[in-house]
Amino acid sequence: MGKIGKKSKPATRISAHSPSHLKLDSKSILNYFEERREDIIQSIKQLVEIESPSDVKQSVDRLGAVLAGRFSDLGGKVEIHKTEKFGNHLQVNFGRSGSKPVLLLGHMDTVYPIGTISTMPCRVDKERVWGPGTLDMKSGIALILQAVEALRDWHGDDLPRPVTILLVSDEEVGSDSSRHITEALAKKSAAVLVMEPSFGLKGAVKTARKGVGEYIIKVSGVAAHSGLDFEKGQNAILELARQAGKISEMTDLKRGLTVNVGTIQGGTRGNVIPAEAKATIDVRIARNEDGAGIHREIRSLTPFNRRCKIEVMGGFNRPPMERTAGVAMLYEKASVVAKEFGWKLQEAAVGGGSDGNFTAALGIPTLDGLGGVGEGAHANHESVLISELPRRAALLTRLIEMI
Numbered sequence: 352m353g354k355i356g357k358k359s360k361p362a363t364r365i366s367a368h369s370p371s372h373l374k375l376d377s378k379s380i381l382n383y384f385e386e387r388r389e390d391i392i393q394s395i396k397q398l399v400e401i402e403s404p405s406d407v408k409q410s411v412d413r414l415g416a417v418l419a420g421r422f423s424d425l426g427g428k429v430e431i432h433k434t435e436k437f438g439n440h441l442q443v444n445f446g447r448s449g450s451k452p453v454l455l456l457g458h459m460d461t462v463y464p465i466g467t468i469s470t471m472p473c474r475v476d477k478e479r480v481w482g483p484g485t486l487d488m489k490s491g492i493a494l495i496l497q498a499v500e501a502l503r504d505w506h507g508d509d510l511p512r513p514v515t516i517l518l519v520s521d522e523e524v525g526s527d528s529s530r531h532i533t534e535a536l537a538k539k540s541a542a543v544l545v546m547e548p549s550f551g552l553k554g555a556v557k558t559a560r561k562g563v564g565e566y567i568i569k570v571s572g573v574a575a576h577s578g579l580d581f582e583k584g585q586n587a588i589l590e591l592a593r594q595a596g597k598i599s600e601m602t603d604l605k606r607g608l609t610v611n612v613g614t615i616q617g618g619t620r621g622n623v624i625p626a627e628a629k630a631t632i633d634v635r636i637a638r639n640e641d642g643a644g645i646h647r648e649i650r651s652l653t654p655f656n657r658r659c660k661i662e663v664m665g666g667f668n669r670p671p672m673e674r675t676a677g678v679a680m681l682y683e684k685a686s687v688v689a690k691e692f693g694w695k696l697q698e699a700a701v702g703g704g705s706d707g708n709f710t711a712a713l714g715i716p717t718l719d720g721l722g723g724v725g726e727g728a729h730a731n732h733e734s735v736l737i738s739e740l741p742r743r744a745a746l747l748t749r750l751i752e753m754i
Contacts, residue, residue, distance in 0.1 A: 384741035394493035411438025438520030452513035458522030491546030491722025557720035559700035562671035564634035574626035584624025607637025677716030
């Protein structure tokens with residue numbers, strides 16, 4: 352396959368020597384991206400066919416190398432943040448220093464194991480691009496590539512403002528190795544635009560996300576023969592079941608606080624009083640102020656059966672992204688841009704977290720969900736709508752200029 356992005360001139364060309372494209376009508380700008388629709392599709396296809404599960408460093412690094420080459424071809428200054436366990440994180444800088452950049456934030460890793468592409472191949476039909484990672488979030492990366500190319504077409508090497516791109520390799524597994532990089536770059540940025548997929552088929556951007564916590568509760572009891580020595584046993588599963596009921600009662604839907612007992616493991620055989628049991632607990636909070644309280648409640652659990660022992664591990668790995676004044680300001684700007692192109696941009700508050708949670712919690716204006724429009728993230732029907740790709744590219748590019 353030749354290099355994607357090297358193409359003949361389309362009919363509509365907005366050159367760096369033309370008057371500012373801001374004076375052009377929105378129809379011409381949309382036409383620019385419509386004529387590059389196939390390029391965006393081919394970019395998505397190229398990225399999807401390079402499988403990149405979070406736990407296979409070599410594969411994620413292969414994708415990172417391809418992207419580093421493509422951004423370098425566009426004039427970007429590439430910086431690699433090396434890691435041992437996960438794929439290397441990719442940072443690319445565009446434009447001159449002097450003013451604070453816009454940070455375009457995303458991730459290269461997916462939830463699909465190596466080999467998924469053989470049973471769930473990337474395919475293109477009249478309406479959608481299908482395949483593992485199309486929506487979450489390789490279409491978002493393709494839109495970044497297209498936006499940067501457009502800015503260079505319109506403004507030359509001197510972009511209207513500096514742009515920093517950060518694509519991490521461990522977002523799907525908690526961002527432990529990349530969080531400090533994300534936060535450091537965010538603190539130097541005027542705003543953060545997160546290229547995660549939009550919400551729903553109407554393409555809503557995300558102005559609020561819940562914070563995410565994960566806890567593991569281990570119960571130690573006493574093993575015994577369930578027939579011969581029943582009284583001598585202390586049932587760890589029974590104790591954990593009682594704890595699970597208590598934990599579930601901590602949910603407060605009015606506050607947007609949910610506590611879910613997601614997995615339970617324990618026991619060895621049906622005729623043995625189980626000596627060990629373990630549960631994984633997922634906690635979501637809509638407001639940062641609720642984090643300390645629910646953390647304290649879970650960590651201070653005590654056994655119902657005093658002859659059992661309880662060990663609680665874990666905590667919050669993502670603060671909530673709240674709809675602050677900075678988030679609302681970015682949404683209003685994006686709404687103005689969308690209106691220019693003839694549609695009403697909706698917003699949504701969602702339960703899942705992203706790396707935008709980190710940047711918003713720092714007080715940096717953050718807008719999430721600017722990537723592809725589709726459905727089926729992490730599922731076998733994952734796909735993006737082709738018709739939405741040009742205007743998502745237009746929205747991103749114009750928003751970068753307006754910040």
